Amino acid sequence: MNVKKHIPNSVTLGNMYCGFLSIGFTVSNSYKGATWLIIIGIILDALDGRLARLLNVKSDLGTQLDSLADIVTFGIAPALLFSYTNSIGGGWLDISLAGLFVLCGGYRLARFNSAQSEETSFFTGVPITAAGGILAITTLFHTHLPPMANLLIIALLSYAMVSTIRIPSLKNITLPNHKTMATILIGIVLLLFDRRSIVALYLTAIYFMYVAYRIMLMRANRNG
Known part of the structure; x- marks a missing residue:
């Protein structure tokens, strides 16, 4: 088999x-x-x-x-x-x-x-x-x-x-490098925060904006 x-x-x-x-x-x-x-x-x-x-x-x-x-x-x-x-x-x-x-x-x-x-x-x-x-x-x-x-x-x-x-x-896309893995870990830590905290809400919003920036940067580097 x-x-x-x-x-x-x-x-x-x-x-x-x-x-x-x-x-x-x-x-x-x-x-x-x-x-x-x-x-x-x-x-x-x-x-x-x-x-x-x-x-x-x-x-x-x-x-x-x-x-x-x-x-x-x-x-x-x-x-x-x-x-x-x-x-x-x-x-x-x-x-x-x-x-x-x-x-x-x-x-x-x-x-x-x-x-x-x-x-x-x-x-x-x-x-x-x-x-x-x-x-x-x-x-x-x-x-x-x-x-x-x-x-x-x-x-x-x-x-x-x-x-x-x-x-x-x-x-x-190739497997994530150490910077991408660090970004993912940060996102996981943010998810562990108390969702009732307004600070956690702002931090998570910033995190998603950063992830979007990294994706756009990655595509720009590939196309360049």
């Missing part, structure tokens, strides 16, 4: 399990833990793709498992987390938008899987992994934002997934 071809699939199943556990944490009102599990899922999602390309063991089974994991961990889990941390109009509006987010994410995955000729350097529409991760992280700040701002965030993310916006792919 070729063991190496099952390694990426095992990581993908771990990603799916993180999504299931996140749902369990959400219904138990452990929202921070639910967010962390989605973040771990993002890491595993990036890892399984790299492993498949490194080991040259890409398969149809792996593609199907990846899509199933994505809809659970980055579709259903963050949408449920959003609906539990927001309550407007008796909750009906929140759950409706959460359902719309899952539908748009499912459509985005199906469109990607059926587009055999899609460019490897760009995605059409925001990937569900990014949209789900952003939605999950914003729930950490839901008490600091006006309720309508939270609704606007999930509505925009839903639209971004099914839009035709061209998003640069990170698949061909």
Whole structure:
């Protein structure tokens, strides 16, 4: 039996399990833990793709498992987390938008899987992994934002997934260097701060601006 071809699939199943556990944490009102599990899922999602390309063991089974994991961990889990941390109009509006987010994410995955000729350097529409991760992280700040701002965030993310916006792919980027790893660690430390602290909120905003700057700088250096 070729063991190496099952390694990426095992990581993908771990990603799916993180999504299931996140749902369990959400219904138990452990929202921070639910967010962390989605973040771990993002890491595993990036890892399984790299492993498949490194080991040259890409398969149809792996593609199907990846899509199933994505809809659970980055579709259903963050949408449920959003609906539990927001309550407007008796909750009906929140759950409706959460359902719309899952539908748009499912459509985005199906469109990607059926587009055999899609460019490897760009995605059409925001990937569900990014949209789900952003939605999950914003729930950490839901008490600091006006309720309508939270609704606007999930509505925009839903639209971004099914839009035709061209998003640069990170698949061909080499493994992070020590500076990038330090940046990631800083972000993890910030997530450990008490979200009720306005200082932590400002620091996290600055962190995301710095990450955006590093991405733009990296692309400028590559194109130059």
